[in-house]
Amino acid sequence: MPDRSPKPPSPELVARMQRLAAFIVANAERSLPLAVLAKEAAMSAHHFQRVFTAVLGVSPRQYQAAQRLQQFKTRLRDGEAVLTATYEAGYGSTSRVYEQVTGGLGMTPSAYRAGGAGESITYAVRTTAFGQLLMAATARGVCLVEFGDDGDLLVARLHDEFPRATLVPASESAREPLDAWMDALDAHVVQGAPRPELPLDLRGTAFQIKVWRFLLSVKPGRVVSYGELAAAIGHPDAVRAVGSACGANRIAVLIPCHRALRADGSLGGYRWGLERKRVLLDNEKRGG
Template sequence: MNAQPASIAETLEHVRARIEHADEAPTLDALAQFAGLSPSHLQRAFRRRYGMSPAEYHRARRFGQLKAALRDGAAVADAVYEAGFGSGSRVYENSDRLLGMTPASYRAGGAGASIRYTTTATPLGRLLVAATARGICAVTLGANDAELEARLAAEFPQAARERVDAGREEWLDAVIARIASELGWSDAAAPALPPLDVAATAFQWRVWNALTRIPAGETRSYGELAAAIGAPKAARAVGNACGNNRLALIVPCHRVIREDGTPGGWRWGVERKRTLLAQERRRATPPEARRKQG
């Protein structure tokens, strides 16, 4: 494949599609030859566009298939092979990093996993942040702590869930501080985002990565976001990926609206979405323009 006539975005999309349809992960050299790029150039460009290397993309795609099969009740051995892994040992070597637990544990509702969480008050209601030993696994909004804890229990009914007080868990506190800073609820500097421990399909990761590039105060339609990731006919799939986001405010799916400009749905409530978008627009408006509007 000659990369010169096509844009780099088109070339990368062809590479991504080749990985999608590969049973075994193509080597970087083979993909580079297919794309007409050097291996190092392809590696950098692919990571910049999709947020992961070609090898990580292939692995994430298979883990997404594995997770879906496990949640649907498939036997672990069947799910492992249906997702394209050559052996159970290969999936167990990496699954705790991508699922936060082994496949058998995930299928059993998180049995054997340990999740720490905390809640706090925000202008949008109560906020729950949860983490496994590998990273942040949930950020949710709700009316009260009981509602939030019930959602966490539904996702991981068999996991050991431990509530910790604010100020006693570095990762949880960092997420809360980052959200407060970025949304203007605090004047403190935003700390670095801790590692994430959320399993998803490769397509979902592409959508979520694109969501993080939408500036605060701006919105995109589902169609515009689909076009931005090189899949212009996948607006409905983009909507599903937004609906599967478990990291409220960290992955800003609230910035995606319907084609007609109406807010559309949001897992954490349409009224919260309207309020949040209005707050972000006000913060993004220069003070002088705000005074004229007032």
């Protein structure tokens, strides 16, 4: 029986889609309908949509939305007023921007502009068998889990991400759940207890969140290659984009990007160090 699986885009088409992606980035504030982009690519709208999605891992519309959000975030971080940033980034109204981007920011635009001003983020640092562990949470859920060798450096990173937020050490906070969440995560990592099902405050592009949500379905003791993950979410040619999404994950273990490997079974990368990735996988294989 002949192989009817779709052929990957040619190098020429990949290069053309990358040029169009750069065009979208350069014109993120403009309205770029599919017909306009297809004409720029010298392709039919249907063909362009299919090839762009295969190469970039997201549709042209999703890619535009992600770039517009990134531009909006940059303007807010640079101190622009929310209204100015809204229109300069190409959003038609403040109501649209609040509908579309609050989930991607993890807080309201005004709070993000102020470096998290007005937001309370509770955090805790403790020593584990994996080194120093920091967990931070907003009212929406866990927004950051980091491993490192220096607890002060982990806290500094949190301050860099939310320079004007009210960062409250868990020991000084009335929000007791964070301590229990830390206990549950520590028990999972060290003792092999089930991964705790905690509320998560996910912030990323539509494609990144799709990757992270699939990783949540991968059971302990099992692994998936970046290629298998890409195929599972419907974007078999977006292997590199999947790897980048794994690398962008800021919520260690709770989003188990350590279960994603290269096609040859090698570890690939891991934000918190390959030795931690290796130990996590070994512990899961043994069932704790």
